[in-house]
Amino acid sequence: MVGKSDTLYRSPLAEMVDFRFDERVVSVFPDMIQRSVPGYGTLISMIGVTAGAYAQADSNCYDLGCSLGAVSLAMHEYIKQPECKVIAVDNSMAMIEKAQQIAAKIPGAAQRIEFQLADILDVEISQASVVVMNFTLQFIRPELRTTVIEQIYRGLKPGGVLILSEKLSFEQQQQQLLTDLHHEFKRANGYSDLEISQKRSALENVLIPESLEAHCQRLSSAGFSSAGLWFQCFNFASILAVK
Numbered sequence: 001m002v003g004k005s006d007t008l009y010r011s012p013l014a015e016m017v018d019f020r021f022d023e024r025v026v027s028v029f030p031d032m033i034q035r036s037v038p039g040y041g042t043l044i045s046m047i048g049v050t051a052g053a054y055a056q057a058d059s060n061c062y063d064l065g066c067s068l069g070a071v072s073l074a075m076h077e078y079i080k081q082p083e084c085k086v087i088a089v090d091n092s093m094a095m096i097e098k099a100q101q102i103a104a105k106i107p108g109a110a111q112r113i114e115f116q117l118a119d120i121l122d123v124e125i126s127q128a129s130v131v132v133m134n135f136t137l138q139f140i141r142p143e144l145r146t147t148v149i150e151q152i153y154r155g156l157k158p159g160g161v162l163i164l165s166e167k168l169s170f171e172q173q174q175q176q177l178l179t180d181l182h183h184e185f186k187r188a189n190g191y192s193d194l195e196i197s198q199k200r201s202a203l204e205n206v207l208i209p210e211s212l213e214a215h216c217q218r219l220s221s222a223g224f225s226s227a228g229l230w231f232q233c234f235n236f237a238s239i240l241a242v243k
C-alpha cells in the first residue's frame, strides 16, 4: 500500500473530540476512506465514466468537498470534451495543499484542475455540466443543505447532472442490518471494535445521514427533472440527478 495506514482511533482516547479533516486525517486519508467506505474505488471510477458521458464542451465540472482530489483526477482521466475545466473545492487547507501536490505529479492535471480553498456555501457554481458531491453534503449542517442543492441547480446548464454520494439513514430494522454489515466490512479491513466505536462517536455530531427519500425530495423540489439511485453498497449510496 502507498501512504500511511489509518491508526487514528486505535488506542483508547481520554476524551472524544469531534472528527475534523485536519493534518492527521489528511496523512492517512486514502487508507481511511478505502477501508471505511464500501465500494469507494468503484464509485470513483464510475463517477469518472459518468462525468465523461455528461461533460459538455466549454463548461465547468465541479468536485465539491474534493479531499485529495480522487474525483477530480477521475474526471480529468475520463472527460474528453474540449475546454472542460475541473473546479475542486474543499474548506480544509491541509486537504487542498496535499491535493495540489498529488495533481502536480499527474500529466496535465494541474493545468486542467483549479483547486479552491473555500466553503461550498460561498462558491458560485456557473456554466456547470457536471457537479459531484462524493460524501460531502453529509458534513454540511442539515438546515443549509437545501441552499447548497438550489445553488447547484441554478449553476447547472440544461442537461447537466449532479452526482450525490451519501451515507444514508433507513428505518429501524434496515438501519441496524446495514450498520452491522458496514461494521463487518470495517472489521474485515482490519479495524478493531474499539477503532470502529471511537470513530463512530467522533462522527456522531459531524456526519448526519438522511434517507434516500429526503435526498430525492430535496432534489425534486429544487427543480431536478429526475433523481434516482445508481449505486448502493450497504448504507452508502450515490444518486444521479439531471437538470
Ligand SMILES: Nc1ncnc2c1ncn2[C@@H]1O[C@H](C[S@+](CC[C@H]([NH3+])C(=O)[O-])CC(=O)[O-])[C@@H](O)[C@H]1O
Binding pocket: 021, 033, 064, 065, 066, 067, 068, 069, 070, 071, 089, 090, 091, 092, 095, 118, 119, 120, 121, 133, 134, 135, 136, 139, 140
Ligand atoms: N462546507 C464545506 N465546504 C467545503 N468542503 C467541505 C465542507 N464540509 C466538508 N468539506 C470537505 O468534504 C470532504 C469530505 S470527504 C470527501 C471525499 C472525496 N470527495 C473523495 O471522493 O475522495 C468524505 C469523507 O471523508 O467521508 C472533506 O475533505 C471536508 O474537508
Ligand SMILES: O=C(O)C(=O)Cc1ccccc1
Binding pocket: 032, 033, 036, 037, 167, 199, 200, 203, 207
Ligand atoms: O468511517 C465511517 O464510519 C464513515 O462513515 C466514512 C468516513 C470515511 C472517512 C472519513 C469520515 C467518514
